[in-house]
Amino acid sequence: xxxxxxxxxxxxxxxxxxxxxxxxxxxxxxxxxxxxxxxxxxxxxxxxxxxxxxxxxxxxxxxxxxxx
Amino acid sequence: xxxxxxxxxxxxxxxxxxxxxxxxxxxxxxxxxxxxxxxxxxxxxxxxxxxxxxxxxxxxxxxxxxxxxxxxxxxxxxxxxxxxxxxxxxxxxxxxxxxxxxxxxxxxxxxxxxxxxxxxxxxxxxxxxxxxxxxxxxxxxxxxxxxxxxxxxxxxxxxxxxxxxxxxxxxxxxxxxxxxxxxxxxxxxxxxxxxxxxxxxxxxxxxxxxxxxxxxxxxxxxxxxxxxxxxxxxxxxxxxxxxxx
Numbered sequence: 455x456x457x458x459x460x461x462x463x464x465x466x467x468x469x470x471x472x473x474x475x476x477x478x479x480x481x482x483x484x485x486x487x488x489x490x491x492x493x494x495x496x497x498x499x500x501x502x503x504x505x506x507x508x509x510x511x512x513x514x515x516x517x518x519x520x521x522x
Numbered sequence: 523x524x525x526x527x528x529x530x531x532x533x534x535x536x537x538x539x540x541x542x543x544x545x546x547x548x549x550x551x552x553x554x555x556x557x558x559x560x561x562x563x564x565x566x567x568x569x570x571x572x573x574x575x576x577x578x579x580x581x582x583x584x585x586x587x588x589x590x591x592x593x594x595x596x597x598x599x600x601x602x603x604x605x606x607x608x609x610x611x612x613x614x615x616x617x618x619x620x621x622x623x624x625x626x627x628x629x630x631x632x633x634x635x636x637x638x639x640x641x642x643x644x645x646x647x648x649x650x651x652x653x654x655x656x657x658x659x660x661x662x663x664x665x666x667x668x669x670x671x672x673x674x675x676x677x678x679x680x681x682x683x684x685x686x687x688x689x690x691x692x693x694x695x696x697x698x699x700x701x702x703x704x705x706x707x708x709x710x711x712x713x714x715x716x717x718x719x720x721x722x723x724x725x726x727x728x729x730x731x732x733x734x735x736x737x738x739x740x741x742x743x744x745x746x747x748x749x750x751x752x753x754x755x756x757x758x759x760x761x762x763x764x765x766x767x
Binding site for chain 2: 481483484485487488490491492494495496498499501502503504505506508509510511512513515516519520
């Protein structure tokens with residue numbers, strides 16, 4: 455009887471512990487990735503600057519092409 | 523009895539396993555589709571007063587061209603129950619950032635941001651608006667990119683982009699998976715100069731382009747009218763999956 459109960463409880467406890475550790479690891483990995491994305495995002499304005507400069511250069515070149 | 527207990531343990535353990543979730547883990551090196559839903563309410567439009575959307579506003583799925591207006595309300599509402607642990611809104615002039623913007627249990631999962639463009643700085647051609655949402659726990663991040671119609675860019679075109687056909691009044695944005703074929707038909711023949719992203723040169727009035735990876739901008743000038751058209755392309759390589767867990 456006791457053996458049967460232990461057979462029921464121990465696998466549950468072990469599974470619960472495994473799931474808990476997995477979730478902690480996943481959560482830490484997610485948080486690490488979150489900060490990586492936040493850092494990447496903070497540099498995204500440079501894309502906007504690059505696009506803006508590219509657009510201005512194209513407009514100037516089109517104007518020169520027309521005038522030339 | 524012993525067999526029954528072991529079987530019960532197995533069932534309960536399986537139940538635990540089945541409750542586990544496997545969210546999509548995003549990679550910072552991958553360019554993902556811009557699909558953050560944003561509802562835009564224009565208070566007053568400058569360029570086209572008749573186009574003021576009344577009531578709920580217009581909802582965009584991660585990208586679009588906004589009417590020129592003196593004031594906007596952006597309603598950010600992430601998909602898949604994603605939390606707004608970090609929201610950033612960046613223009614060519616300013617950056618707003620907010621943390622932990624997700625409301626309480628009964629609140630709507632959305633955030634309203636009032637945007638009044640600074641005259642002469644933000645209401646100029648090609649002042650892109652970026653909105654990004656990061657969810658620290660689930661990793662359900664989302665992005666959006668908008669261009670704004672302006673008075674200097676007025677060469678119309680019929681834009682066929684990712685299965686949808688629309689009429690652009692001079693400013694267009696097209697998002698699709700990189701390499702897919704898209705098409706613009708201008709109202710007249712256009713001049714074009716190469717940019718730092720490669721696309722084929724337009725043939726007469728027609729531009730057929732394979733969307734380059736990432737964000738690119740292209741300018742076109744009408745040969746007769748001298749009017750300009752601006753096309754921003756967004757070529758993604760990764761899809762975002764949020765509804766499966």
